[in-house]
Amino acid sequence: MEEVGWTGVIHEFNDAARLTNPALAEPILITTNGTILSGFGRWQSAVFDGRLEINCIEYPLSEDESLQFILTHHQTRSGWNDFIRIRLALALEPDFQRRAVDNMRAGGKFKGLANLPEAQHIDVRKEIARAAGVGDRNVGNVRTILQRAHPRLIEALRNGTLSINRALQFCKLPKADQLEQFIRHSEERATNRVIRRFIPQPQEKEASLDVLAVLDALQCQEAGQTGSVAVRIGRHKRTVVLVGQDYVAGPNFKKELKLT
Numbered sequence: 001m002e003e004v005g006w007t008g009v010i011h012e013f014n015d016a017a018r019l020t021n022p023a024l025a026e027p028i029l030i031t032t033n034g035t036i037l038s039g040f041g042r043w044q045s046a047v048f049d050g051r052l053e054i055n056c057i058e059y060p061l062s063e064d065e066s067l068q069f070i071l072t073h074h075q076t077r078s079g080w081n082d083f084i085r086i087r088l089a090l091a092l093e094p095d096f097q098r099r100a101v102d103n104m105r106a107g108g109k110f111k112g113l114a115n116l117p118e119a120q121h122i123d124v125r126k127e128i129a130r131a132a133g134v135g136d137r138n139v140g141n142v143r144t145i146l147q148r149a150h151p152r153l154i155e156a157l158r159n160g161t162l163s164i165n166r167a168l169q170f171c172k173l174p175k176a177d178q179l180e181q182f183i184r185h186s187e188e189r190a191t192n193r194v195i196r197r198f199i200p201q202p203q204e205k206e207a208s209l210d211v212l213a214v215l216d217a218l219q220c221q222e223a224g225q226t227g228s229v230a231v232r233i234g235r236h237k238r239t240v241v242l243v244g245q246d247y248v249a250g251p252n253f254k255k256e257l258k259l260t
Contacts, residue, residue, distance in 0.1 A: 027055035029073070035066050038073050064095045068131055075133040082134050083157040083164055086142045089132035096127045141168050150178040161186070191242060214241060 028039025036043055037059065046054045061069060071089055074080040100123075129136035141164050145157070148171040156162035166185065170178045218241075222229040 085132040096124045150175045
């Protein structure tokens with residue numbers, strides 16, 4: 001998990017920090033060699049608190065079995081999004097490939113024996129998808145993203161601020177353009193959140209500025225300072241004009257809009 005830039009600790013650590021009585025917390029799950037399967041945050045909290053002991057339940061699992069256990073256990077846990085689970089599941093690919101080759105060899109070895117069942121075919125991509133709890137198409141999408149995406153996109157996928165499908169669209173562009181488009185996408189999302197927050201308010205009509213006055217004021221501003229007004233196409237069917245704080249705070253704002 002450290003290799004893919006993810007420890008899964010933050011959400012669980014915050015939950016552990018909110019416990020009023022750590023002794024009543026669920027035991028952490030570990031393997032016989034000390035690998036933590038679940039309870040990263042509770043373990044880290046205990047270390048920070050200087051506790052010498054913590055309740056554990058131990059499982060005799062190999063390294064690959066441990067990773068499969070972790071993926072299955074955390075499929076519905078907060079913070080473990082599809083991208084993170086697929087990246088972790090890809091670490092199991094060599095084991096799935098080895099099993100697929102072994103089954104192919106077994107199928108050829110016992111081909112003429114009617115009493116033996118045909119060796120089960122292993123679809124590596126489907127096995128990775130099953131381990132991650134996602135559709136197998138997303139496994140291929142994540143492979144493409146890991147090969148082509150700008151590092152900032154990978155970071156956004158890890159923290160859940162960018163979807164796999166959107167990142168795949170950005171990957172059709174050169175990396176420098178990916179970053180530019182991602183920044184614009186993030187700004188648009190932030191703008192849409194503001195719009196959704198304020199438009200439904202019943203006081204909207206009373207609080208609205210005079211539209212023609214706003215447009216005239218913005219036209220004057222752009223004429224005096226080229227590039228100070230930006231126009232972008234959004235996904236909403238309704239046209240909304242957002243006035244920046246820099247302009248609202250300006251000395252001519254109230255005068256131009258005749259506000260009191």
